[in-house]
Amino acid sequence: MAVMSSAVTNPHQFLQAQNRWHWIEVAFWLATLLPFVLTPSYLSLASQIAITALFALSLDLILGYAGIVSLGHAAFFGFGAYTAGLISKWGWGEPLSGLLIAAFSAAVLGYLMSFIIARFRHLTLIMMTLGLGLLLFEVANKASWLTGGADGLQGVHMWPLLGMFRFDLYGYTAYTYALIVLFLLFLLSRRLTNSPFGLALRGIRENLTRMRAIGATSRSHIRTVYTISAAIAGVAGGLLTQTTETVSLGVVDFQRSADVLVILVLGGAGRLYGGLIGAIIFMVARDQFSGINPQYWYFPIGVLLIAVVMFLPNGILGGLARLVASWRSRSQ
Amino acid sequence: MITSLLGILFDGFAYGMLLFLLSVGLSVTLGMMNFVNLAHCSLAMVGGYIAVTLMNRAGWPFFATLPMAFLGAAAVSIVLERLLYRPLYRATDLDQSLLTIGIVFVSIATAAYIYGTAQLPVQLPDYLRGSYQVFGRNFGVYRLFLIGFSLVISIVLVSTLEYTRFGAQVRAAVDNQRMARGLGIDVNGVFAITFALGGGLAGLGGALAIDIVGLDPSFAFAYLVYVLIVVSVGGLGSIGGTFVAAMLLGISDSAGKYYFPQVGAFLIYLVMIAILMWRPAGLFGKR
Numbered sequence: 001m002a003v004m005s006s007a008v009t010n011p012h013q014f015l016q017a018q019n020r021w022h023w024i025e026v027a028f029w030l031a032t033l034l035p036f037v038l039t040p041s042y043l044s045l046a047s048q049i050a051i052t053a054l055f056a057l058s059l060d061l062i063l064g065y066a067g068i069v070s071l072g073h074a075a076f077f078g079f080g081a082y083t084a085g086l087i088s089k090w091g092w093g094e095p096l097s098g099l100l101i102a103a104f105s106a107a108v109l110g111y112l113m114s115f116i117i118a119r120f121r122h123l124t125l126i127m128m129t130l131g132l133g134l135l136l137f138e139v140a141n142k143a144s145w146l147t148g149g150a151d152g153l154q155g156v157h158m159w160p161l162l163g164m165f166r167f168d169l170y171g172y173t174a175y176t177y178a179l180i181v182l183f184l185l186f187l188l189s190r191r192l193t194n195s196p197f198g199l200a201l202r203g204i205r206e207n208l209t210r211m212r213a214i215g216a217t218s219r220s221h222i223r224t225v226y227t228i229s230a231a232i233a234g235v236a237g238g239l240l241t242q243t244t245e246t247v248s249l250g251v252v253d254f255q256r257s258a259d260v261l262v263i264l265v266l267g268g269a270g271r272l273y274g275g276l277i278g279a280i281i282f283m284v285a286r287d288q289f290s291g292i293n294p295q296y297w298y299f300p301i302g303v304l305l306i307a308v309v310m311f312l313p314n315g316i317l318g319g320l321a322r323l324v325a326s327w328r329s330r331s332q
Numbered sequence: 333m334i335t336s337l338l339g340i341l342f343d344g345f346a347y348g349m350l351l352f353l354l355s356v357g358l359s360v361t362l363g364m365m366n367f368v369n370l371a372h373c374s375l376a377m378v379g380g381y382i383a384v385t386l387m388n389r390a391g392w393p394f395f396a397t398l399p400m401a402f403l404g405a406a407a408v409s410i411v412l413e414r415l416l417y418r419p420l421y422r423a424t425d426l427d428q429s430l431l432t433i434g435i436v437f438v439s440i441a442t443a444a445y446i447y448g449t450a451q452l453p454v455q456l457p458d459y460l461r462g463s464y465q466v467f468g469r470n471f472g473v474y475r476l477f478l479i480g481f482s483l484v485i486s487i488v489l490v491s492t493l494e495y496t497r498f499g500a501q502v503r504a505a506v507d508n509q510r511m512a513r514g515l516g517i518d519v520n521g522v523f524a525i526t527f528a529l530g531g532g533l534a535g536l537g538g539a540l541a542i543d544i545v546g547l548d549p550s551f552a553f554a555y556l557v558y559v560l561i562v563v564s565v566g567g568l569g570s571i572g573g574t575f576v577a578a579m580l581l582g583i584s585d586s587a588g589k590y591y592f593p594q595v596g597a598f599l600i601y602l603v604m605i606a607i608l609m610w611r612p613a614g615l616f617g618k619r
Contacts, residue, residue: 069426116609122425123368124612127564131605134557138598254553258433265430296445302437306416309423309431 011199018194028273032179036172044171044243049283050178051239056264056275057182057189058232063261064270065193066225067205068117069126071257072133073233075113078140078252080106080234085153085247086146093159095177095242102238103231110230114223121208130254137252153247167243174243181239185232189272192228201225205270262301266308268315277316339470340587346475348582349482350544353537354555355562356489356574357530363506363569365523367417368425370432372534373559374439374552379405379535380542381443384452394457398539405535406528413527418520436552443549451546474543481540485533490571502526506569561604567617576615 035046055077062068080102087098113132120128140147147153160166165173192198203211204218211218241247250256259282267278282301289297312319358372379401386392386400412435420428460477463470493499504512505519513519538551545555558581566577581600588599607615 063426069429071429116605120608120612123362123564123568124608126368126425126429127560128605128608130557130560131601131608135598135601135605138601142594142598254557261430262433265426296441298437299441299445302434302439302441305430305434305437309427309434310416310419313427 011196015194015196015199019191025273028276029183032183035175040170040172043175045283045287047171047174047178047243048240049279050175050182051236051243052260052263052283053276053279054178054182054185054239055233055236055260056267056279057186057272058229058236059260059264060269060272060275061189061193061225061229061232063264064272064274065198065201065205066222068129068222068226070129070133071126071254071261072129072131072136073229073260074252074254074256075133075136076106076110076230076233077237077240077256077260078136079109080237081241081247081251082140082147082153082237083234084238084241085156088156088158088241089153093157095158095161098158098242099181099235099238102241103235106234106237107227107231110234111223111227113230114226117226118219118222133252133254133257137249137254140249140252147247147249150249152249156241156245156247158242158245167245171243178239178243181235185235186272186276189232193272197221197224262305265315266304268317268319270314271317271321274315274317281316336590340590341583342471342475344583344586345579346472346478346582347544347586348579349479350537350541351558351562351582352575352578353482353485353533353540355559355566355578356486356571357527357533358559359563359566359571359574360502360506360569361523361527361530362563364502364509364519364526365421367421368428368432369417370429370556370560371412371435371439371552372530373538373554373556374436375405375409375531376534376538376541376555377439377443377547377549377551378408378538379532380538380547380551381447381452382535383539384447384454384542384547387454388452394454394460398536401535401539402532405538406532408535409531410524410528412531413524417527436556439552440549443552447549449549451548452542454542454547456543478540478544485536486575489533493571498522498525561600563614565604565607565614567614570614570616573614573616 032050035043039046055073058076059070059073062070062073083105084098084102087101092098116128116132117125141149144150158167161173161177165176167173193201200211200216200221203216204221208218237251240251263278263282264275265278266274266281267276268274285300286297289300308315314321354373354376358369361367361369382404383394383397383401386397387394392400416431416435420431456474460474463472464476465471493502501512501517501522504515504517505522509519538547541547541555545551562574562577562581565580566573566575580603584603585597585600588595588597592599611617
């Protein structure tokens with residue numbers, strides 16, 4: 001939760017200050033290039049991380065900013081993934097246009113669902129997102145003539161990116177592609193959250209009743225941000241399909257919705273970078289642990305979740321921010 | 333046609349009874365403290381594993397394991413409530429969901445570590461196996477027992493809540509927590525006991541469920557969805573609503589499996605969404 005310093009009273013000044021790039025942000029994005037040099041054999045993992053980070057970013061827009069708790073966000077990820085896969089299977093393997101179509105179709109689905117979502121709060125909202133997510137999973141599972149069901153979608157083949165860069169075995173193209181898409185959509189999200197629209201969303205998150213009392217619209221804002229979030233999640237799903245050239249039922253199951261929630265909360269919701277940091281930690285840890293014992297992977301994640309909720313209410317980034325703040329006030 | 337309908341109703345009724353036992357505790361605690369406890373089915377799993385362990389390794393008779401499943405799950409829920417839930421009563425839905433999902437994860441991994449991921453078999457006593465033949469249809473003895481047993485438990489539960497002082501305190505706390513506190517009711521204490529009772533019932537349900545749905549570490553997640561559907565459709569804190577929703581879900585699930593096997597769970601999710609669109613607080617919910 002962003003702390004608005006009391007010195008800034010003018011909202012325009014506040015937004016401008018938020019919009020300025022901090023040197024840590026620049027350093028972070030430069031560091032995302034390091035895998036090319038330092039760990040070239042882990043580029044496929046790096047592309048998976050970038051995709052997961054994008055998915056977490058999309059959840060952050062609705063959860064961290066508008067306060068919509070979703071237990072079914074994998075619906076959009078999966079919808080985008082299947083759309084991208086089916087287009088390629090039907091003979092159009094061009095990645096960029098495929099990604100756009102995936103984004104568009106997920107956005108349409110998100111827009112339709114947003115009419116339901118915007119009506120509810122609290123437990124009913126959680127149940128609605130869960131129910132809609134499970135519904136989509138069942139559709140994907142049962143419509144095996146279309147999706148391949150539990151066997152996964154076969155026959156996805158991507159053309160080279162821009163007609164020049166083939167998707168290689170080492171994930172060189174995949175990581176470059178995923179990273180550029182992540183960065184562009186991050187810029188979009190950053191602009192969005194640091195706009196008056198973003199401020200209105202935070203208002204909805206903090207107190208819906210007061211937002212209504214000052215005459216702000218809430219439902220149409222929720223619908224807008226939900227649609228944007230669905231589109232970004234669809235892009236993430238499409239990226240996964242295009243870089244791995246397969247689609248399994250796992251893209252739309254409950255586990256994926258739960259994982260992305262864990263990732264976001266671990267990193268810290270409501271600050272955009274939380275999802276990115278969380279994705280790095282989660283995916284690297286899973287890669288390390290799965291080598292040892294895949295079925296016990298749940299244990300450390302569960303303990304971590306409990307610990308974050310009990311001791312680090314705003315995630316890792318929230319804890320760091322508090323640390324920095326207390327260090328600054330001491331040094332003054 | 334009639335006999336198959338009868339069979340579906342019977343199976344659905346037995347399944348619904350099971351769902352009722354599993355979810356009634358969650359409904360009451362959610363209605364009372366608004367605490368989103370997604371780890372409720374982990375308690376059921378604890379009960380199930382206690383029953384299986386006592387039966388298969390210690391050779392206890394089936395009926396002796398049921399009280400132990402109840403007590404064990406109740407004990408675990410008391411520990412959880414004291415240690416982890418109490419600091420989060422005033423936290424957001426999100427924090428509560430996350431904490432309890434974390435507990436579910438830990439419970440799944442622990443169960444997988446101790447018992448492995450395969451489904452565990454139970455040996456029911458001979459007099460609970462087999463079936464009666466009525467109108468050319470088989471009625472399983474165990475399902476009959478399940479219905480009778482759960483009905484007795486439900487009657488005990490409802491009369492406790494309706495006719496005892498403790499039950500009046502619970503109902504007061506569900507209706508209006510602040511007013512109940514103002515009248516000097518120790519809401520936290522009542523909640524702790526209710527929580528333990530609800531957890532115990534879930535544990536009992538878990539032990540009874542093994543023969544019908546099996547027991548493996550994924551139980552904690554697989555049935556959570558069903559329990560949440562029952563609770564949200566029935567309405568928080570409403571025992572009657574929970575009962576109706578559990579029966580509705582149990583019967584429509586077995587009917588769906590019989591008449592439209594290709595549709596699967598699709599129908600259930602659709603019905604839940606439709607009911608919640610129509611009545612966001614559930615069929616019998618007040619808020």
